[in-house]
Amino acid sequence: MLHRSFICLIVFICRLILASPGFSQEGQRILTLEDALRIAKEQSPEALTTKQEFRRSYWSYKTFKGAYLPQVAVGATIPNVNRVLDRKLKDNGEVSYIPTQTSSLSADFTISQQIGFSGGSLSLYSGLERTDNYFLTDSSVASYLSIPINIIYTQPIFKFNPYKWDKKLEPIAYDQSKRKYLEDIEKINMRMVFLFFDLLKAQVEMKIADSTLSNDHDLYKIAEGRYNFGQILENDLLNLKLQFLRTQTRVEDARLNLDQALDQFKSFLRIKDTIPVILIPPANIEFFMVDPLKAVEEANKNTSAALDFEKRLIEAARDVNKAKMDGRFDADLSATFGYNQTAATVPDAYKNPADQEVVSLGIKVPILDWGVARGGIKIAQSQEEIVTNSVAQDKIDLERQVRLKAIKFNQQKTLVQIATESDRVAKKTYELTKARFLIGKAVDIRDLNQAKIDMDNSEKSYYEALQTFWQSYFELRQLTLYDFEKLERIQFNIEDINP
Numbered sequence: 001m002l003h004r005s006f007i008c009l010i011v012f013i014c015r016l017i018l019a020s021p022g023f024s025q026e027g028q029r030i031l032t033l034e035d036a037l038r039i040a041k042e043q044s045p046e047a048l049t050t051k052q053e054f055r056r057s058y059w060s061y062k063t064f065k066g067a068y069l070p071q072v073a074v075g076a077t078i079p080n081v082n083r084v085l086d087r088k089l090k091d092n093g094e095v096s097y098i099p100t101q102t103s104s105l106s107a108d109f110t111i112s113q114q115i116g117f118s119g120g121s122l123s124l125y126s127g128l129e130r131t132d133n134y135f136l137t138d139s140s141v142a143s144y145l146s147i148p149i150n151i152i153y154t155q156p157i158f159k160f161n162p163y164k165w166d167k168k169l170e171p172i173a174y175d176q177s178k179r180k181y182l183e184d185i186e187k188i189n190m191r192m193v194f195l196f197f198d199l200l201k202a203q204v205e206m207k208i209a210d211s212t213l214s215n216d217h218d219l220y221k222i223a224e225g226r227y228n229f230g231q232i233l234e235n236d237l238l239n240l241k242l243q244f245l246r247t248q249t250r251v252e253d254a255r256l257n258l259d260q261a262l263d264q265f266k267s268f269l270r271i272k273d274t275i276p277v278i279l280i281p282p283a284n285i286e287f288f289m290v291d292p293l294k295a296v297e298e299a300n301k302n303t304s305a306a307l308d309f310e311k312r313l314i315e316a317a318r319d320v321n322k323a324k325m326d327g328r329f330d331a332d333l334s335a336t337f338g339y340n341q342t343a344a345t346v347p348d349a350y351k352n353p354a355d356q357e358v359v360s361l362g363i364k365v366p367i368l369d370w371g372v373a374r375g376g377i378k379i380a381q382s383q384e385e386i387v388t389n390s391v392a393q394d395k396i397d398l399e400r401q402v403r404l405k406a407i408k409f410n411q412q413k414t415l416v417q418i419a420t421e422s423d424r425v426a427k428k429t430y431e432l433t434k435a436r437f438l439i440g441k442a443v444d445i446r447d448l449n450q451a452k453i454d455m456d457n458s459e460k461s462y463y464e465a466l467q468t469f470w471q472s473y474f475e476l477r478q479l480t481l482y483d484f485e486k487l488e489r490i491q492f493n494i495e496d497i498n499p
Contacts, residue, residue: 150338186478
């Protein structure tokens with residue numbers, strides 16, 4: 001295995017090559033972890049779904065805000081024809097039926113506005129209608145009805161006002177969707193880290209298996225020659241042959257694992273070509289420490305869970321308010337003020353319009369409901385208490401989880417350094433043991449095999465330590481929505497998602 005500093009040099013050279021305009025990737029696709037994360041955020045199925053979910057939330061919030069803006073509408077009826085037999089009573093008491101026909105044309109203009117804080121609605125109306133009455137002859141009589149302006153206001157009194165609560169909850173829900181989008185992106189990063197290192201370890205395992213197979217073959221041939229000269233026991237020769245046969249099986253298993261890991265990796269990134277993928281391990285890590293208390297503070301300020309706590313408490317208070325208002329004293333006030341006029345011509349229909357006022361107040365007072373309303377209130381209040389206790393516990397659990405994740409992340413620096421040094425020592429140990437065997441010194445075959453196993457396991461442990469570091473890194477970001485490396489809150493530009 002290459003020394004860590006040498007790997008860093010390879011990564012730097014590969015970046016220079018990839019950045020070169022003349023570089024061709026027809027033979028292979030070289031990817032760093034940074035490249036894989038970028039592609040995953042752009043085209044993975046999870047990323048596309050996450051974007052669409054946020055767009056849905058974005059337009060849902062836009063629709064909500066639009067409902068509280070003035071609504072303007074224009075209507076018309078062109079025409080409305082009515083042909084009927086009208087019953088007419090004669091002076092002598094006889095009833096006769098006269099065919100009549102009417103047609104009407106109308107146009108109106110309305111502006112309406114929802115009053116959120118009170119739950120009422122206000123609208124302005126203006127309209128003009130023409131009616132033509134046809135009798136037995138072909139002649140007709142036209143009349144016009146004008147409503148220059150009508151002001152209509154309706155107001156529920158002592159009723160539950162859903163609009164007041166929606167104005168509290170909808171902005172929280174929208175803000176929560178923005179935070180959830182960022183959390184989902186960090187989850188995509190965690191998934192990408194897993195698949196990246198899963199493939200990387202499979203490639204390393206394949207490399208180790210091939211190298212081990214070649215190495216075991218050479219050792220077996222050397223041991224076979226020494227056995228013929230009586231320099232080693234038959235038992236040692238058989239152990240090497242058995243090791244060689246086992247390695248052949250290991251090569252086939254490694255090849256199958258590599259194919260499976262590659263398929264999952266390419267499927268997640270939606271890569272459809274058959275170009276070989278070569279991964280560059282992220283060996284150059286900038287370690288930093290995270291204050292667990294700072295992590296908890298940022299989690300309480302930034303995450304969707306923190307908003308969910310607030311939202312659940314408001315919803316519980318809303319349900320209590322609704323239970324108190326429903327089934328009690330209800331009243332509806334409706335008032336209309338305006339003008340109207342009728343005339344034979346349009347100009348006359350707007351001259352000296354007459355006042356029009358309509359005011360109505362309807363009330364409903366329950367006399368006996370057998371405790372239904374009181375029971376509903378008690379149920380809502382009990383549920384509110386349950387939600388309050390649940391939110392308090394969930395907040396404690398979240399803070400504990402964030403604190404432990406911060407502590408775990410801080411341990412990764414030491415664990416990666418230990419894995420790096422263990423890898424170096426195991427490699428050196430095997431090289432020395434193998435060298436002693438090749439020059440004919442007395443070496444127990446079991447010691448040689450164990451040194452090879454230790455070297456292979458140490459190399460895999462090194463990459464597992466890298467994987468754990470990056471998974472812990474993105475998991476901490478997802479739990480806090482805070483970049484502890486740059487010391488800033490994680491945000492995004494809505495325009496980049498193109499709602």
